[in-house]
Amino acid sequence: MSIWWSLHLRRDAASVPLARRLLMGTMETAGVDSDVSYDLSVALSEACANAVEHGGATAPDGAPQAYRVTAYLDGERCHIEVADSGPGFTPPRRVARPVASDAEHGRGLCLIEQLADHVQFGSQPGRGGAVVSFEKILKWKKDPALMPV
Template sequence: MSIWWSLHLRREAASVPLARRLLLGTMETAGVDPDISYDLSVALTEACANAVEHGGDGAEGGSSEAYRVTAYLDGEKCRIEVADSGPGFGRGHAARPAARPDAEHGRGLCLIEELADHVHIGSAPGRGGAVVSFDKMLKWRDNAPLVTAS
């Protein structure tokens, strides 16, 4: 079974729960274990919130006012990508300061890294902007409707 979808969303706070609900609905329909669905939905929420807050410089209309979310459920893995047209990450993004546990901001990327199995954080080649993609191995509910029998 393979499912994928892509959304082009305005950089507005109201777009974040829309992406989250679509992901949760897709995974529920497919029969993904609810704990895995929850982890991925929290990671998606953090990535979308970062795109909304940091994903554009406001200098131009159109593309800087939007971001893209793409989700792939393919076999035993889910991959999610959130891309914006903001300033992106510098070459040394890995050297970003560690978020303090009591900080109100700056913990989103750390949370994504904890919830996903594999995370890639970088800038979009050729067009700028940040790209956050993450994968997680899927577990299925018993009698999941869209899982094909082996």
């Protein structure tokens, strides 16, 4: 089975749960194991929160810029990409590092790296903006609503 969707969302905190709910609903309908769905939804929430917080200045009319979330469930993998229009960043070689337990920032990229099977961080060449891509091998429920092909 292949499912693909893409969202263009305002850089607003209210957009994060929307993206997460859409992903969870898609995976529930497809019959993805709930633990895998949860891991991917947390990783997606962290990537979206980073886009909202660091994704660029406001538009000329004062509205927040947009960011894009794209998800592919294809065969045995789920691939998710979150891209913003901000200044981008120099991708870290390895993100997983200890973060103080009382830190309010700095955990998002570490969580994504720990929850996904493969992660890439980068910037869009010539356009600025950060791109966070990650994927995870899917596991299936015993009786999914839709059967994988």
